Amino acid sequence: MTPAIEPAESSGIRHPSDAPEGAGTAPEYDRQTYGETFADSGLRLIATDLDGTLLRDDRTISQRTVAALAAAEEAGVEVFFVTGRPLRWMGVVAQHLAGHGLAILANGAAVYDLRAGTLVEAFPLPDDEALAFAHALRAAVPGTAYAVERAFGFRREAAYPTLEPDIAAFADIDSLVADGRDQPLLKLLARHPSLDPDAFLATAVELAGGRVEITRSAEAALLEISGAGVSKATTLAKCCAERGVTPAQVVAFGDMPNDLAMLTWAGTSYAVANAHPRVLAATTLHTLSNDEDGVAVVIERLLADRARAASQA
Incomplete structure (x- = not known):
């Protein structure tokens, strides 16, 4: 499936706190403060759900989101896709996401290397x-x-x-x-x-x-x-531990109940505006909807703040 291509004159970087007046409490758009500042150099990994979070409702990936993910990895921040999708449903996104390495599939039951095209590990249900x-x-x-x-x-x-x-x-x-x-x-x-x-x-x-x-x-x-005990959170925690990444160094994004464990585990978590009410209630940080590239919005501001802090060091 081809990505949704946005015009070059897109409105540019928008932050959750730039939501229109009256965005109100459903959801509330909060500025993330990562440690002392949003530019804290401790950030090492972004973990994001796919459907309803990173992907738009038509299951496409916007040019803006593809660019934000690439920019994150260029800045040394690893990207994990943590999804309920099985391996057979990764083809629709692999063309645009394969360069980003690991995907945690089936709600944590499998780890798949998108670059190599191989199943790394499985945690089956007997x-x-x-x-x-x-x-x-x-x-x-x-x-x-x-x-x-x-x-x-x-x-x-x-x-x-x-x-x-x-x-x-x-x-x-x-x-x-x-x-x-x-x-x-x-x-x-x-x-x-x-x-x-x-x-x-x-x-x-x-x-x-x-x-x-x-x-x-x-x-x-x-x-x-x-x-028993298999979830997005448990497998993400295992993969992070193998890399020496702590929960405090992870920013996670999600929209549905199967994301709750991961959002609770990560040091910083965002629900997209279209998330399930339980997810919105469980997260203090909210971004724009999946159709408004809410994940990309946060990544863009995160990287901009990091770059600004580095230039002032």
């Missing part, structure tokens, strides 16, 4: 845990349909709706999980046709009792189920 929870959830919430994301493939029950009708369908969850056991199971997906998404999530989390990790990132009643 097949028996997936089956046990699927049967328990279906008994508690009749009408639930399932699909599974493995490292290199997707399978679904016949009742699970999909935009990819050519993908094989299985009669039941047992045969679904049994297929492809040679690959790690990254996510169990549970969908209900009529429940409120947040109510479905709350029911599943209570039922799980910590045996699996459950979150959601879609507007529909679609749950994303990973192995």
Whole structure:
């Protein structure tokens, strides 16, 4: 997919604090103070969600955002993409993001090297845990349909709706999980046709009792189920520790409940203006929406402040 190309005379750098009067508290646009100043040299890594955060609603990447990411890395700030997307859905963005290195996929269940095109590490959901929870959830919430994301493939029950009708369908969850056991199971997906998404999530989390990790990132009643303790935050923390990067040296961006753990872990976190109400409430720092290049807005100001501080040193 080609990126959205913006005119060269774009309005230029805008900061969250430059939002129009009356932007008010939903969301409030705050100036980030990173340490003593926004230009604190301790910043080493940017971690950003993709859908609804970095990508626009039409799933394109603006020229402005591509330029901001490149400028960050030129300034010595590493960029990680931390997404719920599986590997098979990275093609739509790889053309513009591949130069930036690592992507944490499937809500933390896999680490993929975009430059090399290789799977670095996986943190799978055990097949028996997936089956046990699927049967328990279906008994508690009749009408639930399932699909599974493995490292290199997707399978679904016949009742699970999909935009990819050519993908094989299985009669039941047992045969679904049994297929492809040679690959790690990254996510169990549970969908209900009529429940409120947040109510479905709350029911599943209570039922799980910590045996699996459950979150959601879609507007529909679609749950994303990973192995216990696997989240965007845990895998990001592991990757950062391997590089000697502390939470205080990370700025993170997100929009949905599956980003909350990461946003809480990072030393500095932004919700985009279009974020889920829970995410807006959990973050004190907000930027413009994904369609307004909110992530790029913050990166641009961050780099401008760093450059100004360096010139005055």
